[in-house]
Amino acid sequence: MIWNPNKECMSRDEMSALQGKRLHKIVEYVYHNVPFYRHKLQEMDLTPDDIRTIDDIVKLPFTTKKDLRDNYPFGLQAAPQSEIIRIHASSGTTGNPTIVGYTRKDIGVWSECMARCLTAYGVGRDDIFSVAYGYGLFTGGLGAHNGVEMVGASVVPASTGNTEKHAKLIRDLGITGIACTPSYALYLAETMEKIGITKDQIKLRVGAFGAEPWTEKMREEIEERLGLKGFNIYGLSEVMGPSVSYECQLQHGSHINEDHFYPEIINPVTLEPLPKGQQGELVFTTLTKEGMPVIRYRTRDLCSLMAGECECGRTNVRMSPVNGRSDDMLIIRGINVFPSQVESVVLGMKEFAPQYLLIVDRVNNLDTLQIQVELRQEYFTTTFATPAAIEDLLKRLCAKLKSVLSIGADVQLKAPGTLARSQGKSSHVIDNRKLV
Numbered sequence: 001m002i003w004n005p006n007k008e009c010m011s012r013d014e015m016s017a018l019q020g021k022r023l024h025k026i027v028e029y030v031y032h033n034v035p036f037y038r039h040k041l042q043e044m045d046l047t048p049d050d051i052r053t054i055d056d057i058v059k060l061p062f063t064t065k066k067d068l069r070d071n072y073p074f075g076l077q078a079a080p081q082s083e084i085i086r087i088h089a090s091s092g093t094t095g096n097p098t099i100v101g102y103t104r105k106d107i108g109v110w111s112e113c114m115a116r117c118l119t120a121y122g123v124g125r126d127d128i129f130s131v132a133y134g135y136g137l138f139t140g141g142l143g144a145h146n147g148v149e150m151v152g153a154s155v156v157p158a159s160t161g162n163t164e165k166h167a168k169l170i171r172d173l174g175i176t177g178i179a180c181t182p183s184y185a186l187y188l189a190e191t192m193e194k195i196g197i198t199k200d201q202i203k204l205r206v207g208a209f210g211a212e213p214w215t216e217k218m219r220e221e222i223e224e225r226l227g228l229k230g231f232n233i234y235g236l237s238e239v240m241g242p243s244v245s246y247e248c249q250l251q252h253g254s255h256i257n258e259d260h261f262y263p264e265i266i267n268p269v270t271l272e273p274l275p276k277g278q279q280g281e282l283v284f285t286t287l288t289k290e291g292m293p294v295i296r297y298r299t300r301d302l303c304s305l306m307a308g309e310c311e312c313g314r315t316n317v318r319m320s321p322v323n324g325r326s327d328d329m330l331i332i333r334g335i336n337v338f339p340s341q342v343e344s345v346v347l348g349m350k351e352f353a354p355q356y357l358l359i360v361d362r363v364n365n366l367d368t369l370q371i372q373v374e375l376r377q378e379y380f381t382t383t384f385a386t387p388a389a390i391e392d393l394l395k396r397l398c399a400k401l402k403s404v405l406s407i408g409a410d411v412q413l414k415a416p417g418t419l420a421r422s423q424g425k426s427s428h429v430i431d432n433r434k435l436v
């Protein structure tokens with residue numbers, strides 16, 4: 001089954017023509033509604049009339065997460081506030097999150113993109129589908145939720161946490177589909193085993209896994225332990241949320257909803273476009289978004305676009321799995337974490353030296369984060385640094401880190417001079433997770 005054959009199975013010529021038309025329209029729209037883009041185009045001596053076909057896209061400037069940060073919170077919003085019906089937020093590189101507003105039409109497009117994914121996975125009206133991505137500012141929960149409702153399956157908004165209760169619901173309601181991070185799927189399998197729920201007592205048959213990198217090895221393990229078929233789902237908040245791309249039954253790359261999100265692969269150093277098949281950084285232009293369109297947004301995700309058509313009948317271009325980043329972003333329990341966020345907190349508190357270390361691990365299929373922060377000699381040797389004061393300092397640090405990172409961490413204070421200094425480019429991260 002294909003949700004929207006008119007858009008998922010277009011000929012390449014039709015798709016390019018549609019993309020060209022939409023690109024011209026969106027450039028005209030941001031030119032008139034977002035001063036940031038207007039100024040950028042003016043600096044390059046470009047007007048919307050210079051953008052007529054999809055190939056003209058290479059003339060346009062890139063947009064980065066820094067641009068979003070510099071224009072926090074609503075600087076890149078194109079629609080008037082009265083048209084915005086939902087606001088999500090994702091991690092920024094320092095203190096401020098990235099804010100993304102959606103119009104009613106955007107939510108409709110997003111729901112349809114999600115419905116396309118679910119249909120490709122084989123989800124339909126008879127399914128009972130649990131959404132175990134976080135509901136809230138993260139786009140995973142509500143994004144997936146709307147799509148499940150659109151295909152007409154029964155949605156169970158489980159969200160994250162309370163895994164034992166969720167496991168029982170999976171058994172008792174006969175839940176047939178689940179959307180969550182791949183590592184949470186493994187944790188769920190483990191929880192089921194712990195409380196004695198066996199594979200033959202549950203009816204799970206489809207999983208929509210994404211929001212973090214995963215491997216074929218993990219797929220095999222999840223499929224074996226939960227007795228389902230696991231599908232990749234990819235997306236990012238700045239572009240929309242989950243459902244920018246999705247695997248079909250053939251599972252050879254993820255089809256991009258390219259009538260809405262135009263993909264390019266560039267060399268992250270020279271910024272030159274790369275041909276199909278070559279690995280580089282994925283860049284997206286939203287072709288129809290009204291709330292906060294992005295032009296040539298650098299995702300920092302490394303992958304390639306695959307040549308040739310898929311035998312499933314969809315003609316939408318496929319992307320290979322994301323297997324790295326061109327920046328230092330970590331994904332911990334599905335949450336994006338930048339070392340620079342920790343840095344901004346540490347540098348903002350006078351008691352700490354500018355030395356910190358993030359140690360990431362995976363214990364029983366759950367990511368763990370330890371943050372080590374070093375006390376300043378000047379503070380450590382004063383009479384103010386009593387054990388009670390240090391305990392209070394640790395509490396304040398933990399609270400600040402939690403509010404900036406949105407996840408808890410095991411925070412450890414270290415004596416002055418104890419964290420390793422690097423000779424060259426400093427490394428603030430040790431990631432012991434092995435994604436094999």
Ligand code: DLL
Binds near residue numbers: 209210242
């Ligand atoms: O993670 C949206 C999402 C929710 C996608 C649920 C899929 C399922 P952000 O929090 O903005 O949005 O994080 C986006 O997560 O740039 C990738 O680095 C990573 N990512 C997302 N999906 C995948 C995937 C959501 N399937 C960032 N494989 C992206 C690998 C993924 N990495």
